[in-house]
Amino acid sequence: MHELVTAIKAADGETSFKKVLIQVRKEEREKICQTFKTSFPGVYCSWFDPDKSYVLIGGLGGLGLELSDWMVRRGVRKLVLTSRSGISTGYQTKKVANLRQLGAEVVILSISVNTVENANILVQSATKLGPIGGFFNLGLVLVDKPFLEHTVESFTAPLDVKINTTRLLDQISREEPVRSSLDYFVLFSSMVANHGHTGQYNYGFGNSVAEHICERRRLDGIPGLVVQWGPVGDVGFVGKMGNNVIIIAKLPQRLHTVKSTFDYMLSQTTSCIVSSYVPQDHSTAMDSGEETLPQKISRVVGEILGVKDVTNVDGDKEFVELGLDSLMSVEIKQTLERQVNIVLDTKEIQLMTFNSLKSLVEA
Numbered sequence: 098m099h100e101l102v103t104a105i106k107a108a109d110g111e112t113s114f115k116k117v118l119i120q121v122r123k124e125e126r127e128k129i130c131q132t133f134k135t136s137f138p139g140v141y142c143s144w145f146d147p148d149k150s151y152v153l154i155g156g157l158g159g160l161g162l163e164l165s166d167w168m169v170r171r172g173v174r175k176l177v178l179t180s181r182s183g184i185s186t187g188y189q190t191k192k193v194a195n196l197r198q199l200g201a202e203v204v205i206l207s208i209s210v211n212t213v214e215n216a217n218i219l220v221q222s223a224t225k226l227g228p229i230g231g232f233f234n235l236g237l238v239l240v241d242k243p244f245l246e247h248t249v250e251s252f253t254a255p256l257d258v259k260i261n262t263t264r265l266l267d268q269i270s271r272e273e274p275v276r277s278s279l280d281y282f283v284l285f286s287s288m289v290a291n292h293g294h295t296g297q298y299n300y301g302f303g304n305s306v307a308e309h310i311c312e313r314r315r316l317d318g319i320p321g322l323v324v325q326w327g328p329v330g331d332v333g334f335v336g337k338m339g340n341n342v343i344i345i346a347k348l349p350q351r352l353h354t355v356k357s358t359f360d361y362m363l364s365q366t367t368s369c370i371v372s373s374y375v376p377q378d379h380s381t382a383m384d385s386g387e388e389t390l391p392q393k394i395s396r397v398v399g400e401i402l403g404v405k406d407v408t409n410v411d412g413d414k415e416f417v418e419l420g421l422d423s424l425m426s427v428e429i430k431q432t433l434e435r436q437v438n439i440v441l442d443t444k445e446i447q448l449m450t451f452n453s454l455k456s457l458v459e460a
C-alpha cells in the first residue's frame with residue numbers, strides 16, 4: 098500500500114493529498130464474476146464478553162485453573178472461582194497470580210453452593226463484578242469403593258457438588274438478573290456417567306442426574322451443555338497418576354487437545370451432551386512385553402474392565418461382579434474375536450472369570 102501511494106504521488110507530482118481511491122476492478126453492470134464453488138472450513142474460536150463475569154465451581158482444581166487461563170486468553174476479565182477450602186497450594190497461588198497478571202479480576206469464594214443462601218452469595222459476588230455470563234461446574238469429590246463398603250455419607254459425598262450445586266445454579270439462572278445475561282451453563286461430566294467404572298457408581302450417578310438438569314434446560318431453550326470427558330492427563334485428579342494410566346479403556350487426553358476440543362464443543366449448538374476421549378488401541382496393547390498369549394489377553398480384558406493388575410483380582414470372580422457393563426461386553430467380545438478367534442455371546446462373557454478366560458485361550 099505504501100509503495101502504491103508513493104507511486105501515485107510520484108506520477109501526480111502531488112505531495113499533500115489526503116485520500117487515495119483504489120479501483121479494484123471496473124464496475125460491473127451485470128454480474129460477471131464467478132461465485133466460488135470451493136467451501137472453506139471455518140475455525141471454531143470461542144470468545145467471552147470482558148464486561149460479564151464467569152463462575153467456575155471447582156475453579157481451583159486442576160482443570161478449573163487451566164480452563165480459567167484459557168478463558169482469560171479468550172476475553173474473560175472477571176472470574177469467580179469457588180472451592181470449599183480456598184487456595185491451599187503454591188501452585189494455586191501462582192496460577193491465580195498469573196490470571197491477575199493477564200488482566201483478570203479474580204474473586205475466590207470458599208463456599209459450597211449447596212444451599213439457597215450460598216447460591217445468593219455467589220450471585221451477589223459475581224454480579225458485583227459484572228452481569229453473569231456463564232456457570233461452569235467443574236467441582237469434584239471422589240469416594241470410590243465397592244458398593245457394599247459404602248456408608249450413606251461416603252456414597253452421597255460426590256453428589257453434593259454434582260447434583261445440589263447444578264440444581265441451584267439451574268434455579269438461579271432461570272430468574273433475573275442472571276437469566277438474561279447468561280450465555281453458558283456447562284457441566285464437566287465424565288464418560289463414567291454412561292460407561293460405568295468399578296467403584297464409581299456414586300460419581301456416575303451424580304453426573305448423570307446433573308446431565309439431565311442440563312438436558313431439561315436445553316429443552317426449555319436456555320443454555321445447557323454437558324461434556325463427558327474420558328480421563329484427562331497432565332493436571333487434575335487423573336493427571337496426578339501420570340499420562341499412561343488406562344481408565345475405562347481410555348487413555349488420558351492431553352491438555353492441549355482438551356482445550357481445542359472444548360473450544361469446538363462450546364461453539365456447537367446441535368448437541369447438549371457431547372464427549373471427548375482417547376480410545377485405547379488394543380491392537381498395539383497386544384504387542385508389548387514377554388507375556389504368554391493367555392496373559393496378554395487377560396491384561397487387555399482387564400484394561401477394558403478397568404482392572405489395573407489382573408493378578409490382584411480373584412480369578413474366580415465373574416466379570417459381571419467386576420463391573421462389566423454391556424459396552425465392555427461388546428469390547429471384550431470383539432477383542433477375543435479379533436485376537437484369538439474365539440466367538441462368544443455377551444451372556445457367556447458376563448459369566449466368564451479370569452481363570453475360565455485363561456483356560457479358554459490356552460485350549
Ligand SMILES: NC(=O)c1ccc[n+]([C@@H]2O[C@H](COP(=O)([O-])OP(=O)(O)OC[C@H]3O[C@@H](n4cnc5c(N)ncnc54)[C@H](OP(=O)(O)O)[C@@H]3O)[C@@H](O)[C@H]2O)c1
Pocket residue numbers: 154155156157158159160161179180181182183208209210234235236237238257258262285286287288325326327328329330332333334335336
Ligand atoms: N480429570 C479428569 O480426568 C476428568 C475426567 C472426567 C471428568 N472430569 C470432570 O472435570 C471436572 C474437574 O476435574 P479435575 O480433575 O480438575 O478435579 P480436581 O483437580 O480434583 O478439582 C476439583 C475441585 O472441585 C472442588 N470442589 C469439590 N467440591 C466442591 C464444592 N462443593 N464446591 C466448590 N468446589 C468444590 C475441589 O476443591 P475443594 O476440595 O477445596 O472444594 C477441587 O479443587 C470434574 O467435574 C470432573 O468430574 C475430570
